[in-house]
Amino acid sequence: MAQQSDTPSTATGQGRRLAVIVVGLAAVVVAMLCAFALPSVHSGPHDLPTGVTGGQQSVAAVHKALQGNEWDVSVYDSEDDLKTAIQDRDVMGGIVLAPGQITAYTATAGGPQATAVLTSAATTIAKQQQADLTVTDLTPFPDDDPKGAGFSSAALPMIFGGMFPAVLLTRLFPGHSGLRLRLAGGIAFALVAGFAVTAFLQYVTGSLGGDYLITGLGMSLGMAALVMTLLGLESLIGMAGFGLGAAVIMLLGNPLSGFASGPHWLPDGWATLGQVLPPGASGSLLRANSFFDGTGADGPALVLAAWVLLGMALMFIADRRGAKGVRRSAEEPVVVG
Incomplete structure (x- = not known):
C-alpha cells in the first residue's frame, strides 16, 4: 500500500519550522558580524x-x-x-x-x-x-619575534583549547558517573596543555619571555578557566549550557579580549567586559608574566581563578543533584509484574 503524501497541515508546520531555522541562523550570523566587526570599527586609543x-x-x-x-x-x-x-x-x-x-x-x-x-x-x-x-x-617583544606574532596567535588556540577538551571529556565520561572524571581530566589537561603551549611559544618560536614556570602556570590557569566553566555549565544544564558558554566566549570573549592590542584599544565598556571574560584575562595575565615580570598580573589572575571556582561550583551542584537522583532510584520499590 502506497504511503500517503504529507497533509497540508504537516507541510505548513514543516515550512514554519524551516523559516524559524533560517531566521535563527541568519540572526546568529548577524550576531557574529556585530561581535567581530563593531569592536574593530570602533577600535583605537581610548583614554x-x-x-x-x-x-x-x-x-x-x-x-x-x-x-x-x-x-x-x-x-x-x-x-x-x-x-x-x-x-x-x-x-x-x-x-x-x-x-x-x-x-x-x-x-x-x-x-x-x-x-x-x-x-x-x-x-x-x-x-x-x-x-x-x-x-x-623600554619593553619590546623578544628579538626572535619582534612583532609579537606568536603572542597574538596564542588567543584562538587557548580558546579552542578550552572548548574541545570540554566536548571530548563530556562524550567520553557522560552523566553523573563520569562527572568527577571530567573534573580531574579538565584540570589535568589545563596543566599539561598550558605548559606545553608556553614551552612552544617560549623555546620554539621565541615569542615569550619571563620565567617559564610562572608563565606556564598562568597559561594553565587561563585554559582551566575556560574548560572548567564549560564543563560546569554542561554538567548542570546540559549541552544547552555548553552552547551558551561557548557562544559567550567566541562572540564576546574573543573579539573583546584585546589580546593583541591591549584593553586600551577598545571603548571603555567593551574593554571592561573583555577583561572580565576568560580570553581577555588570559591575555592580560600572559602579557604581564611574559614581559613585565608579573606586574599587573594580580587582577587577571583573580578573574581567571573566579571562573575556575565557578565551574567547579556548578559541577559540585550537579554532583549533589545527581547523587540525590541515584538515591531516590535506589529507594524506589521494585514492582514485580
Whole structure:
C-alpha cells in the first residue's frame, strides 16, 4: 500500500519550522558580524594612559596636542619617574621634552598599537617644535619575534583549547558517573596543555619571555578557566549550557579580549567586559608574566581563578543533584509484574 503524501497541515508546520531555522541562523550570523566587526570599527586609543615630563610650557603644548578622549595624560616630575611608571604599567608610554630634543618612551609588548600611535604623536610634536626625536622601547617583544606574532596567535588556540577538551571529556565520561572524571581530566589537561603551549611559544618560536614556570602556570590557569566553566555549565544544564558558554566566549570573549592590542584599544565598556571574560584575562595575565615580570598580573589572575571556582561550583551542584537522583532510584520499590 502506497504511503500517503504529507497533509497540508504537516507541510505548513514543516515550512514554519524551516523559516524559524533560517531566521535563527541568519540572526546568529548577524550576531557574529556585530561581535567581530563593531569592536574593530570602533577600535583605537581610548583614554590611553600617557606620561609627559619637561618644562611647563612644553608640557602645556603636549597637553594641547594630546587632548581628547583618545588620551589620558599624566605629568611626571622627572624622566626617571616617567620610565618607572611605564615599567610599572601605570602608563603605556610617555614623552620627555627638553630644548631641541624630544624622547618618546614606549612599551611595545604592552600594546604595539599604543606604541605606534604614541610614536606618531611624538613625531608630530617634534616637527611642530622643530626638535630632534628619539624613540626608546623600554619593553619590546623578544628579538626572535619582534612583532609579537606568536603572542597574538596564542588567543584562538587557548580558546579552542578550552572548548574541545570540554566536548571530548563530556562524550567520553557522560552523566553523573563520569562527572568527577571530567573534573580531574579538565584540570589535568589545563596543566599539561598550558605548559606545553608556553614551552612552544617560549623555546620554539621565541615569542615569550619571563620565567617559564610562572608563565606556564598562568597559561594553565587561563585554559582551566575556560574548560572548567564549560564543563560546569554542561554538567548542570546540559549541552544547552555548553552552547551558551561557548557562544559567550567566541562572540564576546574573543573579539573583546584585546589580546593583541591591549584593553586600551577598545571603548571603555567593551574593554571592561573583555577583561572580565576568560580570553581577555588570559591575555592580560600572559602579557604581564611574559614581559613585565608579573606586574599587573594580580587582577587577571583573580578573574581567571573566579571562573575556575565557578565551574567547579556548578559541577559540585550537579554532583549533589545527581547523587540525590541515584538515591531516590535506589529507594524506589521494585514492582514485580
